[in-house]
Amino acid sequence: MRLVWRVALLAAALLAPNAGVAAAPLRQASTATLTIITGQAQVQPPGGSGFAPASDGQPVGVGARVRTGPGDRAVLTFFDGTTATLDPDTEISLDRVEPSGNPGGLLTGVGLAAGRVWAQVTSLVERGSSFEVQAGSATAIGREGVTGYRVFPDGTVVCWDIDGAPMPVRTPSGEVELVAGQQITFPPGQTSASPVPREFGPGVLEVQTSGPVLARLVNPDGLTTGFPLDDLVVNQLVDASTSLPGAEPRLVRVHGPLPGRHQLVLKADGSGPYTARVTLWLDNTPLFDRQWAATATPGVTLLADLTITARDGVPSAAEVDEPRPLSDDPPGRFVTP
Numbered sequence: 001m002r003l004v005w006r007v008a009l010l011a012a013a014l015l016a017p018n019a020g021v022a023a024a025p026l027r028q029a030s031t032a033t034l035t036i037i038t039g040q041a042q043v044q045p046p047g048g049s050g051f052a053p054a055s056d057g058q059p060v061g062v063g064a065r066v067r068t069g070p071g072d073r074a075v076l077t078f079f080d081g082t083t084a085t086l087d088p089d090t091e092i093s094l095d096r097v098e099p100s101g102n103p104g105g106l107l108t109g110v111g112l113a114a115g116r117v118w119a120q121v122t123s124l125v126e127r128g129s130s131f132e133v134q135a136g137s138a139t140a141i142g143r144e145g146v147t148g149y150r151v152f153p154d155g156t157v158v159c160w161d162i163d164g165a166p167m168p169v170r171t172p173s174g175e176v177e178l179v180a181g182q183q184i185t186f187p188p189g190q191t192s193a194s195p196v197p198r199e200f201g202p203g204v205l206e207v208q209t210s211g212p213v214l215a216r217l218v219n220p221d222g223l224t225t226g227f228p229l230d231d232l233v234v235n236q237l238v239d240a241s242t243s244l245p246g247a248e249p250r251l252v253r254v255h256g257p258l259p260g261r262h263q264l265v266l267k268a269d270g271s272g273p274y275t276a277r278v279t280l281w282l283d284n285t286p287l288f289d290r291q292w293a294a295t296a297t298p299g300v301t302l303l304a305d306l307t308i309t310a311r312d313g314v315p316s317a318a319e320v321d322e323p324r325p326l327s328d329d330p331p332g333r334f335v336t337p
Contacts, residue, residue: 030097031059032076033335037222039072060094067091077335080106080129082121085236090115100128118148120235137191140169146241155188160198163241200239201256203315204281210249211274212296214267217252220260224332226252230269234334259310263331266323268296280318288318301326
């Protein structure tokens with residue numbers, strides 16, 4: 001089992017996923033690497049007085065602020081593999097990045113001033129990592145799994161737990177714990193509330209694989225979720241979740257999938273037979289179900305176009321092309337430790 005000790009062994013570099021993007025050195029474990037998915041992001045350096053346009057792959061240190069404008073999307077990737085995805089019109093401050101006390105783990109803290117951010121903290125082993133968000137009067141601590149946070153223009157704060165460990169949310173009125181599938185909302189000036197089930201967008205898209213193949217899904221906005229390595233998860237899609245790295249079978253699940261063209265990347269992780277299955281669900285009824293079996297060849301990556309159609313915003317059908325060999329760089333932008 002190739003555990004994420006790769007994080008420690010490769011601590012000198014963050015490798016960009018596409019061959020056309022040069023490797024960027026990891027300055028120190030207390031920084032994050034900024035990946036610009038669409039548009040432009042801006043960074044205010046520690047102690048700085050203003051924002052300046054950011055560059056793709058730029059290191060972001062403690063004390064810095066990052067913001068996105070309309071139509072911009074960006075991701076911060078940390079030394080332990082944790083990722084934080086910023087929606088358009090979002091601003092965060094990087095307040096804390098320090099060792100958790102377990103090998104390879106980090107305690108990360110950010111302040112959310114506006115917009116929406118969600119975090120993926122997932123590894124083969126429990127490293128004590130956490131992703132803490134302070135928003136308004138609430139402080140939420142995400143651990144292993146997927147958690148999200150939003151500040152509305154009127155000051156309303158929403159926190160949610162999609163998958164994984166329970167998430168404590170602290171306010172001056174006390175502490176509430178969210179479990180997977182719950183969210184909590186604090187209107188302006190309110191510091192107490194009760195968790196409720198999170199309402200997802202209509203439909204669920206699932207990709208399941210067995211055998212020596214790694215699947216990633218890239219949505220119409222260019223955001224990706226899945227497995228670039230056998231011991232690493234990338235998750236840039238709000239309300240998406242995956243199985244643990246190294247699990248068998250592997251599963252990618254996306255709530256409320258967007259209509260349009262998605263791209264399914266199947267990367268060989270060895271040789272031998274594998275199966276892949278794509279299912280689109282609506283109200284627990286399959287609208288589309290396609291499964292195929294093939295043999296993985298080392299060094300070969302396949303790409304399949306997956307198109308979802310919708311009626312009045314609700315998924316109504318899907319189709320997927322036969323996977324074809326990929327000769328160019330694969331779609332999706334992310335960095336891996």
